[in-house]
Amino acid sequence: MLDNFSNSTPAVIDRLAQIIGRPVRWHEGDIRDAAALDKIFAELSVSAVLHFAGLKAVTESIDRPIDYFDVNVHGSIALMKAMQRAGCKTLVFSSSATVYGPEQPMPVGEGAPCSVSNPYGRTKLVVEDLLYELGRADPEWRIATLRYFNPTGAHPSGLIGESPIGTPSNLMPLVCQVAAGLRPCVQIFGDDYPSPDGTGVRDFVHVMDLAEGHVAALDYLTRNQANILVNLGTGQGTSVLEVIRTFERVNGQRVPFEVVARRAADIGISYADASLAWELLGWAAKRGIDDMCRDAWRWQCANRA
Numbered sequence: 001m002l003d004n005f006s007n008s009t010p011a012v013i014d015r016l017a018q019i020i021g022r023p024v025r026w027h028e029g030d031i032r033d034a035a036a037l038d039k040i041f042a043e044l045s046v047s048a049v050l051h052f053a054g055l056k057a058v059t060e061s062i063d064r065p066i067d068y069f070d071v072n073v074h075g076s077i078a079l080m081k082a083m084q085r086a087g088c089k090t091l092v093f094s095s096s097a098t099v100y101g102p103e104q105p106m107p108v109g110e111g112a113p114c115s116v117s118n119p120y121g122r123t124k125l126v127v128e129d130l131l132y133e134l135g136r137a138d139p140e141w142r143i144a145t146l147r148y149f150n151p152t153g154a155h156p157s158g159l160i161g162e163s164p165i166g167t168p169s170n171l172m173p174l175v176c177q178v179a180a181g182l183r184p185c186v187q188i189f190g191d192d193y194p195s196p197d198g199t200g201v202r203d204f205v206h207v208m209d210l211a212e213g214h215v216a217a218l219d220y221l222t223r224n225q226a227n228i229l230v231n232l233g234t235g236q237g238t239s240v241l242e243v244i245r246t247f248e249r250v251n252g253q254r255v256p257f258e259v260v261a262r263r264a265a266d267i268g269i270s271y272a273d274a275s276l277a278w279e280l281l282g283w284a285a286k287r288g289i290d291d292m293c294r295d296a297w298r299w300q301c302a303n304r305a
């Protein structure tokens with residue numbers, strides 16, 4: 001179903017630019033532009049919104065809290081208001097496992113207490129709270145809040161992927177850039193965590209699985225007037241060193257690394273209890289870490305930046 005995305009994405013962006021009368025710059029916070037949103041809702045027959053627009057780097061958010069609250073919170077409010085004006089009340093929202101904070105027993109389920117230590121996570125939690133209240137105030141809203149674990153990989157065509165601005169902060173783009181010779185080595189942030197090899201453990205989930213999770217959530221909302229909150233993860237933890245070793249094996253590339261001190265505010269081990277996604281949405285991740293490494297590298301090779 002998603003295989004044609006690579007062909008249609010540029011056409012969709014061109015069409016949106018045509019409607020709002022200027023280039024689309026979602027990464028600069030276009031989501032706050034009420035007039036642009038109204039034009040889009042007026043022109044297109046929109047029955048539901050998948051809301052991905054937001055800033056997403058934890059470290060950057062500590063230096064730029066105003067921007068993070070402005071784009072992520074103010075932007076989400078602008079979007080919900082525009083949806084309300086247009087009578088469109090079905091929304092899928094991108095949240096993050098970062099809302100669980102440290103010290104949770106793993107796997108972590110949706111009922112675990114939330115605690116956030118950085119502005120990025122706080123913006124996600126604020127919007128989650130708002131959506132909860134919105135659903136209570138107006139039960140016509142159909143809302144799915146999806147807590148992503150660690151999105152990784154790229155479209156298998158090599159045509160859609162992540163293009164980090166400046167130095168990537170996430171592991172896989174860094175691994176790709178090191179393998180491509182653009183950086184000397186990956187710095188592994190700590191090898192003294194309580195994991196089998198001592199390096200941090202995350203629930204890496206293929207972006208194609210995530211995309212299919214959104215389709216499943218949307219499908220659920222078309223059938224149920226509900227306000228749901230669901231983890232999207234594989235339920236499997238993979239260590240940083242395992243990612244590097246897997247990448248080397250499946251792609252036949254060397255990835256030099258060095259172990260350095262832990263990164264401030266990093267949690268050691270994080271992976272999802274993904275059972276609710278299966279129960280409610282019939283969704284479970286189908287792709288593994290081999291696929292993520294292969295597809296991320298294909299994207300890197302096709303876009304050497």
Ligand SMILES: O=c1ccn([C@@H]2O[C@H](COP(=O)(O)OP(=O)(O)O[C@H]3O[C@H](CO)[C@H](O)[C@H](O)[C@H]3O)[C@@H](O)[C@H]2O)c(=O)[nH]1
Pocket residue numbers: 056057058096097098148149150169170171172174186187188189190199200201202240263266270
């Ligand atoms: O150069 C690096 C980059 C990362 N890591 C390690 O790799 C793992 C993953 O780190 P990422 O930065 O890729 O991802 P995080 O788990 O820190 O954060 C990601 O997942 C969070 C949810 O858990 C939020 O959604 C956040 O926005 C998203 O970047 C961590 O153990 C980290 O210490 C390194 O060792 N070296």
